[in-house]
Amino acid sequence: MSRIIGIVNLKGGVGKTTTCVNLGAALALYGFKVLLVDLDPQKSLTGWAGINQWPTVGDVLTGEVDPLQTLVKWSKAKCWVMPAGRDLRAIETQLLSVSQREYVLRPKLQRLNDYDFILIDSAPSYGLLTINAICASDEIVIPLQTEILSLESTIPFFETLGEIKKRFHPKLRIAGILPNMYDSRTNLSKAILDQMRASEHLGPLMFKTFIRKNVKLAETPSMGYAVTRYSASHGAEDYRTLAEEILNDDDRKKIEMFKQAAAEAKSPRIINLDLLEPTDGDKELKSNQDEEGTEEVLESEVYEERLNSAENL
Numbered sequence: 001m002s003r004i005i006g007i008v009n010l011k012g013g014v015g016k017t018t019t020c021v022n023l024g025a026a027l028a029l030y031g032f033k034v035l036l037v038d039l040d041p042q043k044s045l046t047g048w049a050g051i052n053q054w055p056t057v058g059d060v061l062t063g064e065v066d067p068l069q070t071l072v073k074w075s076k077a078k079c080w081v082m083p084a085g086r087d088l089r090a091i092e093t094q095l096l097s098v099s100q101r102e103y104v105l106r107p108k109l110q111r112l113n114d115y116d117f118i119l120i121d122s123a124p125s126y127g128l129l130t131i132n133a134i135c136a137s138d139e140i141v142i143p144l145q146t147e148i149l150s151l152e153s154t155i156p157f158f159e160t161l162g163e164i165k166k167r168f169h170p171k172l173r174i175a176g177i178l179p180n181m182y183d184s185r186t187n188l189s190k191a192i193l194d195q196m197r198a199s200e201h202l203g204p205l206m207f208k209t210f211i212r213k214n215v216k217l218a219e220t221p222s223m224g225y226a227v228t229r230y231s232a233s234h235g236a237e238d239y240r241t242l243a244e245e246i247l248n249d250d251d252r253k254k255i256e257m258f259k260q261a262a263a264e265a266k267s268p269r270i271i272n273l274d275l276l277e278p279t280d281g282d283k284e285l286k287s288n289q290d291e292e293g294t295e296e297v298l299e300s301e302v303y304e305e306r307l308n309s310a311e312n313l
């Protein structure tokens with residue numbers, strides 16, 4: 001069964017898409033099969049992945065296509081993507097006349113149980129798409145900027161979230177609140193993070209991990225890469241730490257199984273996971289970077305181990 005995690009905040013620009021992609025890519029480094037679903041009409045994730053194809057998540061919502069028909073491999077993030085199309089806002093309006101309209105996405109994603117993780121990127125607006133993202137999720141991650149205005153916006157957001165949970169999805173779990181864009185050079189970031197942690201309501205929900213402000217996180221979308229696949233950076237490090245924090249006991253057991261299967265070189269995933277092979281783009285990037293001497297493409301230990309065993313097949 002997949003763990004379905006929505007990345008949600010009604011405030012714009014807090015790092016939902018950044019988190020969806022980079023957390024997904026960090027989880028993929030362990031060997032997990034990860035699907036990223038773009039449920040935002042802005043299509044930022046789809047654009048980042050460089051995907052421009054039909055059918056899309058909109059066609060899944062209208063029931064016109066099977067979800068499997070929409071999935072695209074994104075090698076530079078080691079993930080699969082269910083892309084968004086231009087029609088998503090119009091489809092949100094169409095959903096208004098559908099019965100059980102809050103639960104349209106959930107059964108479609110639950111069928112994709114070959115994925116270990118399904119991460120849903122959501123829009124910064126309150127509407128049926130976001131409600132579907134929440135209702136399709138077992139748990140949600142809430143990125144929050146470490147700044148006063150962002151903190152203030154959490155009050156109405158948590159009221160809305162509480163309402164959605166009560167009315168539509170009582171079993172929803174908050175995986176954690178993720179402080180983002182932490183600027184270690186300012187006292188303000190530290191003061192706000194301390195304030196969040198000390199808060200009676202927010203404190204217990206906070207991840208230990210926080211994401212530092214990092215230029216690589218802002219640069220990688222234009223290059224089509226997830227940061228964990230691009231460079232040694234604070235951004236890559238922080239998202240790997242977050243992935244580590246998100247793993248539960250079952251996930252850790254799976255990692256052990258991946259490792260064991262890799263050691264025995266009989267894992268069907270290793271045989272089939274051509275995602276594990278560096279893409280031409282990766283190789284090209286690495287050689288360019290080696291020449292320039294500025295970047296180093298990262299591989300996690302497990303990833304490296306699995307690559308080695310894949311090579312031995």
Ligand SMILES: Nc1ncnc2c1ncn2[C@@H]1O[C@H](COP(=O)(O)OP(=O)(O)OP(=O)(O)O)[C@@H](O)[C@H]1O
Binds near residue numbers: 182219
């Ligand atoms: N930790 C960070 N350090 C530097 N830049 C960041 C960081 N996190 C996000 N950004 C940048 O901030 C901008 C907003 O991030 P992102 O698009 O992920 O937010 P969002 O919540 O998905 O926005 P929207 O609500 O519009 O969908 C992007 O340009 C992104 O590259």
Ligand SMILES: [Mg+2]
Binds near residue numbers: 016040121
């Ligand atoms: Mg976004």
